[in-house]
Amino acid sequence: MPSTPAIVVTDLVVDRGKKPVLRSVSTEISAGTVTGLLGPSGSGKTTFIRSIVGTQKVKSGTVQVLGHPAGTKPLRRRVAYVTQDASIYRDLSVKANVAYFAALYGRSRHEAMQAIEGVGMGDHADKLAGNLSGGQKTRTSLACALVIEPEVLVLDEPTVGLDPVIREELWDRFRALAAGGATLLVSSHVMDEADRCDRLLLLRDGVFIADDTPADLRAATGTANLEAAFLHLIRALEGVN
Template sequence: MNSCAVEVEGLRVVRGGTEVLHGLDCSIPRSALTALVGPSGCGKSTLLRAMVGVQVVAQGRVTVLGRAAGSRALRGRIGYATESPAVYADLSVRDNLRYFAAILKAEAPAAELVLEQVGLTRESERLVAQLSGGQLSRTSLAVALLNQPELLILDEPTIGLDPVLREELWRLFHQLAGDLGATLIVSSHIMDEAARCEQLLMMRDGRILAGDTPEGVRRSTGSQDLEQAFMRLAGETGAAVGTPA
């Protein structure tokens, strides 16, 4: 059994005539929480989409849980939440969860469990269209958690949340990786959030700047924090404009 949950080799993706990922390599360890950080527009979502298997790929190989990304056997083993919440606005929170749970053949109490995990039990009967932005993205996250997937791919799940909720969700992510042994890949454009993850992938302009533990990244760049490390790494690649190395 491979120790990597996801392996990406030479991945090139072209969207709308422009190359957004330029022959990218990276690997994601199993049973750990990996943060994928980088500015918006750097290709984080595209990389995650390629891992889920919904992205048309120009070149390269993406292996997920030992199989080619997007293969039939993987459907239902991966939980995926996009940045914009993919749920039905004209159904209640609970009806959304029931529908997706039925497709995934999740256990009956699964919907109640994930409602509790994302803190939406009290809103469960409300129509999704009436929820706030934060509640909406938590509903989408709840769907991704439904069948206790081995691999969770979450694109900016904490965007627009108040700091208390954000903290709670990160605690949940750590818990899922720690106690339940799930592999999590969580993207964010906030460096601070990444600092507490076990693994870190730093991305810029369709390339991986660094893939290491947060401590390792700081050490190898001789930086105080990840923000500084990012600046230094970006400077090294020569792609930076006006950023002193």
């Protein structure tokens, strides 16, 4: 596994309102890997992700992506972000949406169509995004990110509500991107996706309670599956407290 860190997070603290959301988290994410960010809703996953793409106000700590501070200008061509709710224009067609984001990066309409085919939306390319189902919107939003072939791809719960076949295809796609050198950070609250990741970050109440490979996590906790491993860790922590 390549070991160059693509993302380095150091002592990151984020408050939203008066409530602490991330309480001093640190990690390094290697280039060319798929890292899973797991945790229950409200654990701070989206806040962590927004800190990495540089849209989150942070209280203290640093986030470096590809050697630059998160969200700075050189990164805006190299990092793509897929939000939890599909961030697309409802009054534009699928094709117009993807072509727009493609054009911002100097990519052609042809490349946009390829990205649309790539997420299995070829048959719906001319439909208005507002008339799509939830899963179709998610895939359109994903195509808008994939079309720019980013070096770092950050995805916030990209597979929620998707057909198992399409979910499988997307994970194959994520693996292929990582094999090609891209760095992926994928948040999920579905444990069965965790096994497709090279590494897992388990977030709970704003701290990482685990940062390991799926196999090591199972071995360390002596459990057969990751759901059980996660539970084991939480119980162990609560036992300490």
